[in-house]
Amino acid sequence: MxxxxxxxxxxxxxxxxxxxxxxxxxxxxxxxxxxxxxxxxxxxxxxxxxxxxxxxxxxxxxxxxxxxxxxxxxxxxxxxxxxxxxxxxxxxxxxxxxxxxxxxxxxxxxxxxxxxxxxxxxxxxxxxxxxxxxxxAVLWWYILENLLLEKDQVEFQWAGKHYSFACHTQPEKEKAFDAIRRFITRSFLLENHVDMYRAVFGDFQPDLHAxxxxxxxxxxxxxxxxxxxxxxxxxxxxxxxxxxxxxxxxxxxxxxxxxxxxxxxxxxxxxxxxxxxxxxxxxxxxxxxxxxxxxxxxxxxxxxxxxxxxxxxxxxxxxxxxxxxxxxxxxxxxxxxxxxxxxxxxxxxxxxx
Ligand SMILES: [Zn+2]
Structure with missing residues (x-):
């Protein structure tokens, strides 16, 4: 739960x-x-x-x-x-x-x-x-919320892996939010965590500090x-x-x-x-x-x-x-x-x- x-x-x-x-x-x-x-x-x-x-x-x-x-x-x-x-x-x-x-x-x-x-x-x-x-700071949790509310599908590549999340409906968006949040919180102590944000948010949020x-x-x-x-x-x-x-x-x-x-x-x-x-x-x-x-x-x-x-x-x-x-x-x-x-x-x- x-x-x-x-x-x-x-x-x-x-x-x-x-x-x-x-x-x-x-x-x-x-x-x-x-x-x-x-x-x-x-x-x-x-x-x-x-x-x-x-x-x-x-x-x-x-x-x-x-x-x-x-x-x-x-x-x-x-x-x-x-x-x-x-x-x-x-x-x-x-x-x-x-x-x-x-x-x-x-x-x-x-x-x-x-x-x-x-x-x-x-x-x-x-x-x-x-x-x-x-x-x-990168307030990735707000960027992620806006991304999921706007898109029907979120896809990105990171460390040689492809990630794909369907987010057509509200329950799918909630589920994708939890999954991507887990992914980000596992990665944010990495040296290249800013690259990770860029991989996830891509063109959606060019200015990560906005x-x-x-x-x-x-x-x-x-x-x-x-x-x-x-x-x-x-x-x-x-x-x-x-x-x-x-x-x-x-x-x-x-x-x-x-x-x-x-x-x-x-x-x-x-x-x-x-x-x-x-x-x-x-x-x-x-x-x-x-x-x-x-x-x-x-x-x-x-x-x-x-x-x-x-x-x-x-x-x-x-x-x-x-x-x-x-x-x-x-x-x-x-x-x-x-x-x-x-x-x-x-x-x-x-x-x-
Ligand atoms: Zn706090």
Missing amino acids: NSFLQKKVVKTVAPALSALRLPRLFEPLYGGLGHVLTFHRVVPDQEKPRIHNHQTLEITPEHLERTIRFFQKKGYAFYSPDELCERFAACSFKEKFVVFTFDDGYRDNLTAAYPILKKHSIPFTIYVTTCFPDRT PVAELALSWAEIRELGNDPLVTIGAHTVNHFPLKQLEKEALHTEIFDSKKIIEARTGLPVWHFAYPFGKAAEASWREFETVRSLGFKTAATTRMGNIFAAHRNNLECLPRISINRVTDGAVLELQTSGMLPCLVHKGRRAVTH
Whole structure:
């Protein structure tokens, strides 16, 4: 079952579990002290067709408002990562808390999310991948989506092999998206990965860097955001590689250079970090130790989980709750109550490694 289908299943069963009040039974043991939320993009719904499995990390402004109200109604405090550290240092958590974080550095964090968060005085963090504002990133996932939406058949040659994908219908397009995504993510640490992009996208997208210029924050915009006391700018590596696959030196460079580049371009100190992808296959002990040795105060994974007192000694691997198109209403309750993390982690409470 792919992740889109898993999300659909969770969305289907969550209201029934909520009606049975099951999440509330988990709350005292598994709800924890609070939560760190992961967002990516905030995009108004458009009329144009989409590849659904690609769209899950985009939520609407209304969804962001509902998420804020969910926590406001329950009386949560909204913390920045610095405040979270202070609370841990003082062992003082008077009320439950939530920390809002955005990964990668998309421009809609400024144009769509910021006005809403500002209106409610919600502190938030943007973890910037520096190749986004440096405009050297290839946002191949958007190029791929546009390619599949436009074509009925996609064919390319790579490393002596011919690849062919039918994409006449929406299900075929979804399937082709998953298959080509797997192909690209297997190849993007190759020295000649730009040649690979050219082989896949050919004449369809001659300027591979056009999407990043359109969709990602510029350095001027990051500076503008970072100068607001509500906003924390964190690091998210230089190239968004799966860190576990890198040699030790390259790992150090990816993390340390992203901190230094952001500090140099914004004049702001960078104390917080998020691991690209962030699952166990992409970040583990070696990566956590590297981040700790570089002096970051906190670092966030994408392991699903709530925050517990035990995280005081594990601030370099804080689990998060991903807010995607499905994490709304009953599903958000399933996550924050700890019921879903408990089931996923087989009863383990404080998720770290
Ligand atoms: Zn990311």
